Amino acid sequence: KAGVTQTPRYLIKTRGQQVTLSCSPISGHRSVSWYQQTPGQGLQFLFEYFSETQRNKGNFPGRFSGRQFSNSRSEMNVSTLELGDSALYLCASSQGLVGETQYFGPGTRLLVL
Amino acid sequence: AQKITQTQPGMFVQEKEAVTLDCTYDTSDQSYGLFWYKQPSSGEMIFLIYQGSYDEQNATEGRYSLNFQKARKSANLVISASQLGDSAMYFCAMRECLNQAGTALIFGKGTTLSVSS
Numbered sequence: 001k002a003g004v005t006q007t008p009r010y011l012i013k014t015r016g017q018q019v020t021l022s023c024s025p026i027s028g029h030r031s032v033s034w035y036q037q038t039p040g041q042g043l044q045f046l047f048e049y050f051s052e053t054q055r056n057k058g059n060f061p062g063r064f065s066g067r068q069f070s071n072s073r074s075e076m077n078v079s080t081l082e083l084g085d086s087a088l089y090l091c092a093s094s095q096g097l098v099g100e101t102q103y104f105g106p107g108t109r110l111l112v113l
Numbered sequence: 114a115q116k117i118t119q120t121q122p123g124m125f126v127q128e129k130e131a132v133t134l135d136c137t138y139d140t141s142d143q144s145y146g147l148f149w150y151k152q153p154s155s156g157e158m159i160f161l162i163y164q165g166s167y168d169e170q171n172a173t174e175g176r177y178s179l180n181f182q183k184a185r186k187s188a189n190l191v192i193s194a195s196q197l198g199d200s201a202m203y204f205c206a207m208r209e210c211l212n213q214a215g216t217a218l219i220f221g222k223g224t225t226l227s228v229s230s
Contacts, residue, residue, distance in 0.1 A: 033217065043204065043220040056217050088156055098216055099146045099165075099208050104158035 001027055004093050004105035012111045018079040021108045025072050025093030031055075032074040033102060034066060037088040046089075049074050050096050078110075086112045115140045117205050119221035126195050126228055133180070134190040134224045136205030142166075146208040147188040148218065149179065153201045161203075164188055195228045202226075 005024045013019050025032050033056075034046040045058040049068035066076040072093075078085055088109050092102035116139040126132040138147065149161040164172045164179045172179045180189040192199060202225050206218040 031216075035218075042222050043206075043218075045209070045217040045219070048217060058217065090156075090158060092158070092218075094216070099144075100216070101148065101160055101163055102216065102218060103160060104150070107156040107158075109156065 004091060004103055006089075006091050006105040006108050008108060009106065010109050010111075012113065013081050014113050015081055015083060017081050018077060019081060019110060020075055020077045021089055021091075021110075023074045023076075023091030023093075023105060025074070025091075026103055029093035029095055029103075030072050031094045031096035031102075032068055032072065033092045033094075034074070034076050035090045035092065036060075037090060037107075038084075038086070043090075046076065081112045083112050086110060115142070115145075115207055115209050115219055117207050117219055117221035119205055119224050121224045122222075123225045123227065126226065128197060128228060128230050129194050131191060131193045132195055132226065134192070134203050134205075134226065136188045136190065136221060138186050138188060138205075138207050140186075140207065147179070147181070148206040148208075149177070149188075149190045150204045150206060151199075151201045152204060152223070158204070162190065192226075195226075197228050197230060200226060200228045 031050045033048040037043045048056040068074045088107045090107045092104045094102045118137045145166045147164045151159045162174045178191045202223045204223045205221045209217045
């Protein structure tokens with residue numbers, strides 16, 4: 001079975017721009033979660049989507065949004081980019097049962113200049 | 114609030130030696146799950162092992178075992194017979210119950226493991 005894939009792997013943007021990241025979960029997985037990893041804050045939960053609905057949300061501003069499609073693929077969008085948004089964005093998938101293991105993709109490294 | 118603490122920023126071990134990576138947690142939930150992930154320099158988070166709070170036996174997966182001491186709220190990862198490929202950052206994580214459904218993970222700060230020959 002193919003693992004979680006994320007595109008693009010690397011991105012460079014400038015302040016004020018917006019960016020869209022994509023995540024394709026493991027086949028059969030219906031839950032997709034997004035995490036932000038920075039040296040200062042570590043790994044932080046952004047949001048989780050299940051069956052095209054946002055099921056959980058972390059403590060991030062409204063500039064961070066996401067969506068999930070009927071094939072379970074997910075996108076996250078960051079508008080009005082700030083320097084502090086530079087991070088590794090990780091996507092994880094699971095079948096969607098509470099507490100089960102999440103499997104991560106390789107991440108997208110975003111650099112905001 | 115739930116919290117994961119990893120007190121070892123870095124650990125150094127020689128090949129074939131065993132190493133223990135520490136993790137303590139804080140939660141008021143009776144039912145919870147603990148995970149360990151490995152993150153090589155490439156960035157991908159690789160799932161290693163899981164321990165449920167009601168599991169009576171310590172989890173094991175190949176060279177990985179979890180030393181679960183519920184009363185002490187610790188869930189240390191033991192890697193036996195270290196290999197050069199084990200050099201990476203290791204994260205302890207806990208399932209956080211935000212509502213009745215869904216799962217979010219909270220992570221510790223991580224421990225960098227360096228294995229030398």
